[in-house]
Amino acid sequence: MATLPAPSRLSLYLDLIRWDRPAGTWLLLWPTLAALWIAARGFPGWHLLVVFTLGTFLMRSAGCAVNDVADRDFDRHVKRTANRPVTSGRVSVREALMLGAALALVAFALVLTTTPAAVAWSVAALAVTLVYPFSKRVLSMPQAVLGVAFSFGIPMAFAAVLGQVPAIAWALLAGNLFWVLAYDTEYAMVDRDDDLRIGIKTSAITLGRFDVIGVMAFYAVYLASWAAIGARLELGAAFYLGIATAAGIAAWHYTLIRDRSREGCFRAFRLNHWVGFAVFAGVVAGLI
Template sequence: MSRQWQTLWAEARPFIELMRWHKPVGIFLLLWPVLWALWYAAEGLPPLPILAVFVLGTALMRACGCVINDYADRHFDAHVSRTRQRPLADGRITPKQAILTFLVLAWLSFALVITLNNFTIWLSFVAIAIAALYPFMKRYTYFPQVVLGAAFAWAIPMAFAAVKNELPPIAWLLFTSTLLWVLAYDTLYGMVDRKDDLQIGIKSTAILFGEADIAAVSIIHGMALTGFLMAGLRMERGFWFLLGWSVALLIAIYQMWIARRRKPDDCFRAFQLNNAYGAALTLGLMLDYPL
């Protein structure tokens, strides 16, 4: 029996790695903005069926994005030290299998969305289009991180549509702030691979900003945090929200301190801290409504 399980695991492992389910931090980076939007839209705990749909949908859509990203980058990943062991790059999964996996994940995500209202369903088509477009942008523009930010932040108008069936101004303020946050932390992520990306011709904001990268990321972080603060004050949030926001501010400052020497390992550590940043904002918001 153990041998059968070993065989099953050996067959499943490349697909788990393809979907990044062995690295759940990416799911949380996508989930935090979803939770902000749901709590703001519902002014507290959202309806549990809607919450369940968005949590499950976040995990599926993150996997969907990882699959199409690896498919688009399958010829580049083999030349980047951090990615050469990915299952498409090393041949454990074929391009056809990757596309089939992407379609299955997209279908499962859509099956969740159709339990919501029509407005949210229509917005979901934009979500899948942006997610599919992002991986190819790094060939044509130095701002693929902006497209990634739009993909991550698009869950915000979807959440407002699901709860309120409308898109108030606060939804777009949160959307813009989240896009800027993703732009900041994915630029840090891009700084990890900058040397390899320059050699193989991939574009990124990390390459565009050059020696001004730390200053640029600091400014973008500041703009995102300003937007998050404006959103909280607009929704009349109080002490617990401000405490969570203050912790996120300190984490952003600490990220810049860690990454100041631009060493790849340090930049990656700084990037990983954004999970705690998002968690601080989320916990502060969740505590603020009941307390």
């Protein structure tokens, strides 16, 4: 039998940053763009739109590289992750870290074209991103740290538009954190058996038999908090249509995860970006 040719370095690097699996980028992007629209009270301008869209992709890619380095000894024991480039040895730790650093530097260069406040907060965002992979060894619910990391585009968006981060930005971040808890708990439910065996801490393990209830409660807190903020901002009926659509998608996800099958939980996670898109679309419509 003929052997398949070895993958090129480029294809390995693209696999490392999950080029063909953009779900994580969408999960980061929608709340960030929603915050941009809210901060600007409408379209934020092409410059900021490009900066935050490209920056989101670059930082998610850099985060994947760092996460794979940090988790390489665990990932080899999980069927779904055993063949990742760093874990399998096809990409060295040094290569992965250099690629992650290069992507983060490009993202930082983009932020430099905005405001000093956004630049300052980008340093804090990077710190949280670097801490997250190691929180799985210590915290019983490391998804909370991921929630902060995946929500940090919100204060940065306000900083880029207004030159400061008002209280409402932190309220949006706090609400968005619960959405991250919801979808990353679904993700953790996929690997629960492997994580129990190798000693990784996750929200799915911590919640135990209350995992499904927990996910739905996280969705509810997220949507209720953003709905309340929308009321304060007087975003109107179009915004609530977006919230209602997101709630309907979350209810559908219940049917996917209630039996805790790997396939159902992973599908719910992969399609979660539609929840964020619905809320973003509601924000945009509410500000027209």
